[in-house]
Amino acid sequence: MVLDHRSAFRASVLLACVIMCGNVLCPVAAYLYSNRYAGDQVFRITPSNDEEVRVLKKILGHMKVDFWQPNSATLICQNATVDVHVKRNDTRGLHARLKQEHIDYRVFISNLQKEIEKQTGYRSSRKRRSESQYDYEVYHSLEEIQSWMFEMNRTHTDLVDMFSIGKSYEGKPLYVLQIGKRSRHQKKAVWIDCGVHAREWIGPAFCQWFVKEAINSYHYDSVMRRLLNQLNFYVMPVFNVDGYDFSWTTDRFWRKTRSKNHKFHCRGVDANRNWKVKWCEEGASSHPCDDTYCGPFPESEPEVKAVAKFLRKYKKRVKAYISIHAYAQMLLYPYSYKYATIPNFHCVESAAHNAVTALYSAYGVRYRYGPASTTLYVSSGSSIDWAYRNGIPYAFAFELRDTGHFGFLLPESLISPTCTETTRAVKAIASGLLKKCETDRDKFPYI
Numbered sequence: 269m270v271l272d273h274r275s276a277f278r279a280s281v282l283l284a285c286v287i288m289c290g291n292v293l294c295p296v297a298a299y300l301y302s303n304r305y306a307g308d309q310v311f312r313i314t315p316s317n318d319e320e321v322r323v324l325k326k327i328l329g330h331m332k333v334d335f336w337q338p339n340s341a342t343l344i345c346q347n348a349t350v351d352v353h354v355k356r357n358d359t360r361g362l363h364a365r366l367k368q369e370h371i372d373y374r375v376f377i378s379n380l381q382k383e384i385e386k387q388t389g390y391r392s393s394r395k396r397r398s399e400s401q402y403d404y405e406v407y408h409s410l411e412e413i414q415s416w417m418f419e420m421n422r423t424h425t426d427l428v429d430m431f432s433i434g435k436s437y438e439g440k441p442l443y444v445l446q447i448g449k450r451s452r453h454q455k456k457a458v459w460i461d462c463g464v465h466a467r468e469w470i471g472p473a474f475c476q477w478f479v480k481e482a483i484n485s486y487h488y489d490s491v492m493r494r495l496l497n498q499l500n501f502y503v504m505p506v507f508n509v510d511g512y513d514f515s516w517t518t519d520r521f522w523r524k525t526r527s528k529n530h531k532f533h534c535r536g537v538d539a540n541r542n543w544k545v546k547w548c549e550e551g552a553s554s555h556p557c558d559d560t561y562c563g564p565f566p567e568s569e570p571e572v573k574a575v576a577k578f579l580r581k582y583k584k585r586v587k588a589y590i591s592i593h594a595y596a597q598m599l600l601y602p603y604s605y606k607y608a609t610i611p612n613f614h615c616v617e618s619a620a621h622n623a624v625t626a627l628y629s630a631y632g633v634r635y636r637y638g639p640a641s642t643t644l645y646v647s648s649g650s651s652i653d654w655a656y657r658n659g660i661p662y663a664f665a666f667e668l669r670d671t672g673h674f675g676f677l678l679p680e681s682l683i684s685p686t687c688t689e690t691t692r693a694v695k696a697i698a699s700g701l702l703k704k705c706e707t708d709r710d711k712f713p714y715i
C-alpha cells in the first residue's frame with residue numbers, strides 16, 4: 269500500500285494518540301459526539317385531557333424537539349406518555365410552559381451527554397478490536413458487525429451462509445446471514461431484521477446475539493437443533509446501514525435512512541413507513557423533515573426495496589417475518605394501519621402469547637402484545653402489514669427494553685438479559701411454525 273503524505277501524517281497522529289491515551293481516558297476524546305448533547309434533557313410528559321393534548325402538540329411543535337415516544341406530535345394522545353429529547357437551550361422554556369399549563373411531567377434524563385457516555389462506557393477507553401473473542405455485550409460499529417458476519421460465515425460453514433441482497437442509498441452492501449442446516453428440501457424460513465431505525469442499537473445487538481446463540485446451542489439444545497434442522501433463519505443484523513453508521517459517528521438519535529451531506533433533519537426516510545401498504549396515510553408524514561417521513565414513493569429506499577424483493581422471491585418458504593425495534597416492551601402484529609382483526613388472529617395471538625410467556629420466563633419482564641394499531645398506534649406503510657399482505661402469516665414487530673428509563677440509551681450491561689429473553693421469544697415463535705394451526709390455511713393475501 270502506498271501512503272501519500274496526508275494519510276501518512278494522519279496515521280502518525282492516530283498512532284501518537286493511541287500511544288498517549290492507552291487505556292486511560294484521552295482528554296481529547298473524552299466527549300463523544302463533540303459534547304453536543306451536554307445539558308440536553310429527556311422529558312416524560314403525560315397530558316391528561318384533550319385540552320392538554322392540544323396545548324402540548326402546539327408547544328412541542330414550535331420547539332422542534334426530538335420525539336422518542338411516540339414518533340411525532342400528531343400521535344400524542346390523552347394519558348399516553350410522551351418522551352421527548354429537548355435541546356439544552358429549550359429546556360428552561362419547556363419547564364416553564366408545562367408548569368404554567370399544569371401539565372404533568374418529569375425529567376427522566378437530566379443530562380443526555382452523561383447518559384450517552386455511560387451507555388457505551390466511554391468508548392475511547394476500551395479495547396474493542398484487540399480481543400480475539402467477539403464481545404456480544406457491547407454495541408458495535410457497522411464495520412465491526414460486518415467483519416463479524418464474514419467471520420461467522422468463514423468459521424461455521426455447516427450452519428451459516430452469507431450473502432448480500434443489494435446496496436444501500438450510499439452504496440453499502442446489505443448483508444444477510446442464512447442460519448440452518450442445508451437441505452435438498454425447501455425448508456420453511458423465518459426472516460429477522462434488526463436496526464430498521466438507526467438509534468435503536470439494541471436491535472443489531474440482538475441479531476448478533478441470536479446468531480451466536482443459534483450456532484452455539486445447536487450442539488446441546490434439542491429445541492434449537494430441531495429448529496435449525498427444519499427451518500432456515502434469514503438474519504439481517506443492520507437493515508438501515510447508512511443510518512446506523514451515522515448514529516454511531518455523528519448523530520446518536522438519528523432514526524431515518526441515509527446520512528451524508530445534509531442538514532440534520534430534512535433528509536432520510538422512515539424505513540418503517542416506506543412499505544407499499546396504505547403508504548403515507550395515517551401515522552406517517554409526507555414532510556421530509558419529520559422523523560416519520562414516508563419517502564417520495566413506496567420502496568423509495570433501496571434497503572426497503574431489497575428486502576421486499578427478497579421476501580417476494582421467497583414468500584412460499586418464509587412463514588414468519590420478525591422485525592426488531594426499541595423501546596416499549598411490546599410484541600406487535602398486524603394490522604398496523606387500521607383497527608381490524610386479522611383473519612388468522614387465533615393462530616397469531618396464540619403465537620404472541622407463547623412468545624411473551626417464554627420471554628417472561630427468563631427474568632420476569634412483562635411485554636404487552638396485540639395488534640400494532642391498538643397496542644401502540646396506527647401507522648401506515650409498516651413492514652409487518654406489508655409482510656402479512658404478501659402472504660407471510662406470522663408478522664411481528666418487537667419493541668425491546670425498556671419502558672423509558674434509559675429509552676434509546678439502554679446500557680450495555682442490559683444487552684445480555686434483553687437478548688437472552690428475546691431469544692426465548694423468537695424460539696417460541698419459530699417452534700410454533702413446526703406445528704399446525706387451523707386458520708392458517710385460509711387464503712392469502714389477507715388484506
Ligand SMILES: [Zn+2]
Pocket residue numbers: 464465468592593594
Ligand atoms: Zn423502531
